[in-house]
Structures are given as C-alpha cells and as structure tokens.
Amino acid sequence: MTEIIVNSESRVFRDSLLKNHGAERLMLCYQCGSCTNDCPVARRIQEFRPRNIARLAMYGQKERLFSKDLLWLCAGCYTCYERCPQQVHVSEIISALRQAAFLEGKIHVTIKNIVSSLPLHGYIMEIGEFENELRQDDGLPPAPEPSLSEISTIMTRTGILARVGGG
Amino acid sequence: MKYAFFVGCTTLGRLPGYEKATRKLCERLGVELIDMLGSSCCGTTYMESLDEVTALSLAARNICIAEEMGLNILTICNGCTETLTKANATLKQDQKQLDEVNKILKEIGREFRGTIEVKHLIRALKEDYGLDKLEKAVTNPYKNLRVATHYGCHLLRPSDVMRFDDPNTPTSMDNIIEATGAISVPYPEKMECCGGPIMGIREDVTWSIGLDKINTVKKHAETLITSCPFCYLTYERAQLMKENKPDLPIIHLPQLLGISLGLSGEDVGLSHNKIDSEFLKTKQGA
Numbered sequence: 001m002t003e004i005i006v007n008s009e010s011r012v013f014r015d016s017l018l019k020n021h022g023a024e025r026l027m028l029c030y031q032c033g034s035c036t037n038d039c040p041v042a043r044r045i046q047e048f049r050p051r052n053i054a055r056l057a058m059y060g061q062k063e064r065l066f067s068k069d070l071l072w073l074c075a076g077c078y079t080c081y082e083r084c085p086q087q088v089h090v091s092e093i094i095s096a097l098r099q100a101a102f103l104e105g106k107i108h109v110t111i112k113n114i115v116s117s118l119p120l121h122g123y124i125m126e127i128g129e130f131e132n133e134l135r136q137d138d139g140l141p142p143a144p145e146p147s148l149s150e151i152s153t154i155m156t157r158t159g160i161l162a163r164v165g166g167g
Numbered sequence: 168m169k170y171a172f173f174v175g176c177t178t179l180g181r182l183p184g185y186e187k188a189t190r191k192l193c194e195r196l197g198v199e200l201i202d203m204l205g206s207s208c209c210g211t212t213y214m215e216s217l218d219e220v221t222a223l224s225l226a227a228r229n230i231c232i233a234e235e236m237g238l239n240i241l242t243i244c245n246g247c248t249e250t251l252t253k254a255n256a257t258l259k260q261d262q263k264q265l266d267e268v269n270k271i272l273k274e275i276g277r278e279f280r281g282t283i284e285v286k287h288l289i290r291a292l293k294e295d296y297g298l299d300k301l302e303k304a305v306t307n308p309y310k311n312l313r314v315a316t317h318y319g320c321h322l323l324r325p326s327d328v329m330r331f332d333d334p335n336t337p338t339s340m341d342n343i344i345e346a347t348g349a350i351s352v353p354y355p356e357k358m359e360c361c362g363g364p365i366m367g368i369r370e371d372v373t374w375s376i377g378l379d380k381i382n383t384v385k386k387h388a389e390t391l392i393t394s395c396p397f398c399y400l401t402y403e404r405a406q407l408m409k410e411n412k413p414d415l416p417i418i419h420l421p422q423l424l425g426i427s428l429g430l431s432g433e434d435v436g437l438s439h440n441k442i443d444s445e446f447l448k449t450k451q452g453a
C-alpha cells in the first residue's frame with residue numbers, strides 16, 4: 001500500500017469534501033469495514049474498497065481517489081448507507097468525490113453521454129418515430145414530448161451543459 | 168384513484184410490455200392514469216453525484232407538471248422513484264435549496280410548491296388501493312406458483328428518504344404477490360443490488376452480480392419478479408449474454424398481477440419478455 005502523505009493541499013481538499021451535502025460525517029468513520037463487507041462491487045473488484053475510500057477521503061488523498069475508474073465503480077445501491085454504524089454513508093462520500101472530480105472535468109464517458117443526451121432528447125436515449133411506432137403496435141400513446149428548451153435552460157443555467165460539453 | 172403517470176425513459180423506449188401491463192392492470196382495478204405532457208427523464212440517479220442543483224431542478228420540473236395537474240405521481244421505475252422522491256422531500260424541507268431551484272424554474276415559467284407525493288406502483292397498491300381490495304379483485308388465482316421477488320435498491324433505500332417498508336426485510340411486494348395466490352419464497356441475498364448501474368462502466372461485474380442472483384433464484388423459484396425496468400433488463404441481459412440456455416423467466420410485477428385478474432397474455436405484453444414467460448398463463452388453479 002502506498003504511503004499516505006498529508007499536507008496543506010490534502011487538508012484543503014478534505015475540508016472542501018466535508019462541506020458537501022451528505023458528506024458531513026466523514027470524520028466519524030472508525031474503519032470498521034461494514035461497508036466493504038456488504039458492498040456488491042467490492043466482492044468482485046479487488047481495488048474497490050468503500051472503507052478504504054473513506055480512509056483516503058479523511059486524509060484528502062485526491063490523486064489516489066481520482067485515479068482510473070475508482071469513483072465510477074460504485075453502483076449507488078446504498079447498502080453501505082444502511083449498514084454504517086456511524087452514519088458516515090460512503091455512498092454520499094463517493095457522491096461528493098464525484099462532484100469534486102467533475103469540477104476538474106473528470107467524468108466517466110458513459111455517464112457523460114447520458115447527461116449529454118438529456119438536452120437533445122429529453123430522455124437518456126432517443127425516443128423518436130421508430131420507438132413511437134413500436135409503441136403504437138402495443139396500443140400505447142406516443143411518449144410525452146419533453147420540453148427540450150426547458151431542459152436546456154435548466155442545464156445551461158446550472159452550468160452543467162458547458163461542463164459536459166467542454167469535456 | 169387517479170395519478171399522473173410518470174413512465175420513465177427506459178420503459179418508454181425499451182419495455183412496451185411493462186408499460187402496457189401497468190396500464191391494463193390499472194384499468195382493470197379502476198385506477199386512472201393520466202399522461203404527463205411535457206415530462207422528461209427524471210434526471211437520472213447519476214445526476215445527484217454530479218451536480219445537486221441540476222438534479223433537483225430537473226426532477227422538480229417533472230414534479231411541477233404533476234402539481235399543475237393536481238395529482239400524485241405514479242412511478243414504475245425504482246430509479247425515477249428515488250430521484251423524484253428525494254427531490255420532493257428535499258425541496259419540501261430545505262428553504263435554501265428551494266429558493267435556488269425556484270429561481271431557475273422561474274425562468275421556464277414554473278414553480279415548485281410542494282403539493283404532491285410520489286408513489287411507486289407497489290406503494291400505491293399498498294397504501295392507496297389496499298391489499299384486501301386487491302385480493303378480492305383476483306379472479307384467476309395462481310396455484311403452486313413459486314416466485315422470487317426482487318425489490319431492488321431505490322424503492323427502499325436510502326430508507327430515511329424513501330420512508331417506505333423495511334429496507335432490510337421488506338414485505339410490501341411479497342404481500343401483493345401473495346394476494347394472487349402465488350407463493351413468494353425466501354432466498355439468500357434477496358436484497359442485493361442487480362448491478363445494473365455499472366453496466367456501462369464494468370459490464371463483467373454487472374453480469375457477475377446478476378448471474379449470482381439468477382443461479383440462487385433458480386434453486387428456489389420458477390421466476391423472478393421485478394419492479395424496475397433496469398433490474399428487469401439486467402437480469403434478462405445477463406442470461407442472454409452469458410448463458411447458453413437462458414431459462415429463468417423475469418416477469419414484471421404488473422404482468423404477474425394482470426394475469427391473476429383475468430387479463431390475457433397479450434394484454435400484459437408477455438410476448439415481449441425475451442426469456443419465454445408464457446408458462447405463467449398455465450399456472451392458474453381454480
């Protein structure tokens with residue numbers, strides 16, 4: 001295991017995480033490992049350890065947390081959320097870390113594609129003529145036409161559109 | 168009973184059988200479903216881990232449409248249920264977030280007022296329709312049908328947000344199923360995630376998570392019943408991709424209910440299920 005180096009930069013990063021909605025209780029983690037124990041992903045991917053993610057976050061080890069696909073491997077199942085005796089909620093810590101990574105332009109391409117689809121189609125995929133014809137065969141009404149301009153306005157206003165577009 | 172029907176992207180675009188079964192079931196039960204004009208994707212469960220204000224605003228826009236209709240929302244996807252329920256709860260409680268979101272919504276001529284609730288079909292059946300009434304509506308009860316239920320994650324978790332049923336030992340879906348005469352069997356790892364959310368990140372892990380449950384369920388039941396289009400697709404695809412002979416039928420909850428209420432296989436879109444599920448029509452006792 002690589003050495004953990006704590007410096008002013010890591011402290012600043014840690015403190016910024018703590019301000020994130022849902023991540024406030026990070027420092028209460030006592031490393032019991034309940035989260036790792038019951039995580040369906042940890043059972044199958046050696047390098048994905050929720051307990052270790054909490055530990056690295058407490059020490060503000062941004063580089064290691066942002067390396068490879070680590071943060072994007074969480075399935076968001078909230079099992080760790082329910083199990084943690086300290087209500088640290090690793091799922092929320094991971095969410096705070098993803099937000100921090102995304103602020104630096106880091107986002108998994110699959111998720112980026114989903115987000116980019118919303119202002120174009122209003123859905124996570126195109127639901128157009130072809131799909132509506134199939135729907136009609138089953139006696140279903142056409143899919144609601146989403147107000148694309150409203151979705152674009154929201155996503156422009158929050159800045160997320162520029163951030164996924166900019167890559 | 169009347170709801171604003173929020174179908175959700177995946178069902179709208181990929182699972183006409185699920186949507187048809189839901190509509191026919193509700194029709195049979197006398198539950199009115201009204202389409203939500205202008206509604207869109209709920210915002211996805213990913214969005215809150217990218218940008219909270221965007222997640223809240225996209226969800227709130229959909230909620231506003233139902234508020235304008237004066238109706239509670241009925242959902243049939245666990246992901247949509249969680250996204251919309253969380254936004255609804257947050258905006259009802261947190262004035263600061265509400266102000267920020269309403270400032271954005273104002274630009275598109277909308278306002279979140281906090282006047283409605285979001286309910287998954289299971290929750291609506293349990294809380295609004297009632298199990299007794301459902302049981303009385305069953306005309307063609309199943310006989311000797313052993314099923315396994317998959318609740319999935321976001322119908323119940325995070326439990327302090329969803330506030331529905333018990334996150335560890337839930338009973339709502341099992342009780343609904345038992346009203347049809349089917350037997351809901353206990354099995355290990357019942358509350359495990361389907362693995363679907365990381366299909367586009369690490370597909371091999373999704374198949375591994377999915378097939379573990381498939382193999383367990385095969386030892387206990389004839390079919391796996393789902394309440395979410397993502398879970399359904401994950402368990403169906405895991406078998407189609409990885410097994411020579413995919414043979415555990417995955418059935419949407421309203422399909423199972425519909426047949427017991429006398430609807431036909433065609434009514435509930437059974438032929439859309441890629442793993443042959445026609446056996447369901449032969450399981451009636453009487």
Ligand code: SF4
Pocket residue numbers: 028029030031032033034035036050051054083084085086087088089090
């Ligand atoms: S996050 Fe919670 S469950 Fe995980 S190690 Fe820390 S205290 Fe234990």
Ligand code: SF4
Pocket residue numbers: 035038039040041042050073074075076077078079080081090091
């Ligand atoms: S939410 Fe993520 S980290 Fe927590 S148990 Fe589920 S997959 Fe593991």
